[in-house]
Amino acid sequence: MFLCDIGNTSYHFFKNGIDFKEDTLNFNPLAIKEKIFYICVNADVHNILKHLDNWINLASYIDMQKYYDTMGIDRIVACETISDGIIVDVGSAITVDVVKSDVFEGGFIYPGLKAMGETYKNISPALSFSFNFECDLDIMPKNSQDAISYGYLKTLKSEVLSHKMDIFLTGGDAKIFAKVFPSAKVDEMLLFNGMKKIIKKAQLC
Amino acid sequence: MFLCDIGNTSYHFFKNGIDFKEDTLNFNPLAIKEKIFYICVNADVHNILKHLDNWINLASYIDMQKYYDTMGIDRIVACETISDGIIVDVGSAITVDVVKSDVFEGGFIYPGLKAMGETYKNISPALSFSFNFECDLDIMPKNSQDAISYGYLKTLKSEVLSHKMDIFLTGGDAKIFAKVFPSAKVDEMLLFNGMKKIIKKAQLC
Numbered sequence: 506m507f508l509c510d511i512g513n514t515s516y517h518f519f520k521n522g523i524d525f526k527e528d529t530l531n532f533n534p535l536a537i538k539e540k541i542f543y544i545c546v547n548a549d550v551h552n553i554l555k556h557l558d559n560w561i562n563l564a565s566y567i568d569m570q571k572y573y574d575t576m577g578i579d580r581i582v583a584c585e586t587i588s589d590g591i592i593v594d595v596g597s598a599i600t601v602d603v604v605k606s607d608v609f610e611g612g613f614i615y616p617g618l619k620a621m622g623e624t625y626k627n628i629s630p631a632l633s634f635s636f637n638f639e640c641d642l643d644i645m646p647k648n649s650q651d652a653i654s655y656g657y658l659k660t661l662k663s664e665v666l667s668h669k670m671d672i673f674l675t676g677g678d679a680k681i682f683a684k685v686f687p688s689a690k691v692d693e694m695l696l697f698n699g700m701k702k703i704i705k706k707a708q709l710c
Numbered sequence: 711m712f713l714c715d716i717g718n719t720s721y722h723f724f725k726n727g728i729d730f731k732e733d734t735l736n737f738n739p740l741a742i743k744e745k746i747f748y749i750c751v752n753a754d755v756h757n758i759l760k761h762l763d764n765w766i767n768l769a770s771y772i773d774m775q776k777y778y779d780t781m782g783i784d785r786i787v788a789c790e791t792i793s794d795g796i797i798v799d800v801g802s803a804i805t806v807d808v809v810k811s812d813v814f815e816g817g818f819i820y821p822g823l824k825a826m827g828e829t830y831k832n833i834s835p836a837l838s839f840s841f842n843f844e845c846d847l848d849i850m851p852k853n854s855q856d857a858i859s860y861g862y863l864k865t866l867k868s869e870v871l872s873h874k875m876d877i878f879l880t881g882g883d884a885k886i887f888a889k890v891f892p893s894a895k896v897d898e899m900l901l902f903n904g905m906k907k908i909i910k911k912a913q914l915c
Contacts, residue, residue, distance in 0.1 A: 513834050548836075575836065575854045598833045601861075603850050611850025613861040614837065616829045624821045624829045628803050629718050631753075631780065632819065645808050645816025649780045656806075656818040660865035663872050 506710055510579060510696045511545035513597045519697045534560060542704055544578045563700055566707040571609050579696060584609050586699035591668050595676040601665060615661055618678055625653050638684045658685050711915055715784060715901045716750035718802045724902045739765065747909055749783045768905055771912040776814050784901060789814050791904035795876040800883040806870060820866055823883055830858050843889045863890050
């Protein structure tokens with residue numbers, strides 16, 4: 506089974522237990538000749554793939570009434586994967602979604618690591634630091650690097666923890682963010698597991 | 711008494727109970743001939759003002775040992791104004807500082823309204839919304855505009871409220887953010903009050 510999760514910046518492939526990435530700007534999907542199941546949030550890539558018969562869009566096999574119209578398919582598939590919990594998917598954006606008893610309860614979107622670094626840098630050169638993931642989020646900072654690190658990470662942490670649910674951490678930066686959410690279950694393959702579940706349910710394979 | 715608080719983007723003047731702003735890129739400080747007390751976080755402007763005898767930098771009259779080296783003078787003056795509480799200063803950046811029994815306990819920096827709007831827009835055109843300040847932050851969102859509004863505003867709110875202190879809201883966007891912090895004391899003149907306190911203590915006027 507060949508799977509692909511397409512984000513804003515990359516194709517994320519999964520085949521025979523191995524995953525690899527290709528850049529959305531450079532990769533030509535015509536290079537894939539075999540049957541491949543995909544989900545895609547990138548409008549440009551979506552317009553190419555819909556004309557390719559071997560690329561099967563899994564969005565068609567999900568009960569979309571449980572979700573809202575403009576919700577990203579990656580968030581929807583992640584929600585389909587779990588029954589109860591809060592999913593934190595850290596990519597170019599960070600999406601946070603709550604599922605209770607198999608029902609999507611809502612979610613929010615927060616900037617990813619690269620985007621937020623640019624943000625602080627653009628506000629003032631005095632804030633042009635990388636984020637310090639070793640920063641102690643239990644005490645208020647007294648230096649500039651920790652002041653932006655806490656501003657970015659602790660605000661997110663406070664909100665996620667306030668829901669008092671099991672945390673599922675996934676996405677390209679999941680391992681880095683495990684320092685912020687030490688109690689989280691880290692599963693970088695969460696989306697692929699969700700895709701397999703949908704394929705099985707729809708008897709596509 | 712003529713006062714000026716200089717930020718990254720504007721000169722904020724205060725004289726005879728009236729405040730007004732000038733752009734840092736266009737305003738010529740030589741236009742002010744009388745004695746004026748100022749604080750300044752803008753390095754370029756600072757380099758001009760230090761050569762002008764009638765511009766008095768109040769930074770010289772504060773006990774800086776209570777604070778950290780690279781901390782913005784605007785944050786320091788705000789902290790000098792109160793004895794107990796959490797100050798949320800919403801400008802091009804949002805600074806959040808905690809003071810307990812006249813002692814600075816630390817603080818963090820979060821992106822301002824304009825900077826964070828740009829951030830979401832740059833991540834994806836699908837996130838190019840203005841923030842909805844009417845969004846109910848007590849329920850998880852089920853539409854894209856509220857998903858970014860909640861992501862920006864509720865994370866900040868959760869963290870600020872977790873300190874369980876009186877909230878002092880100031881800065882150019884204070885009135886807009888009063889919707890996020892309904893219990894806050896809104897005081898757009900907080901910094902000028904801090905400056906007056908320093909001038910009085912140092913017997914400068």
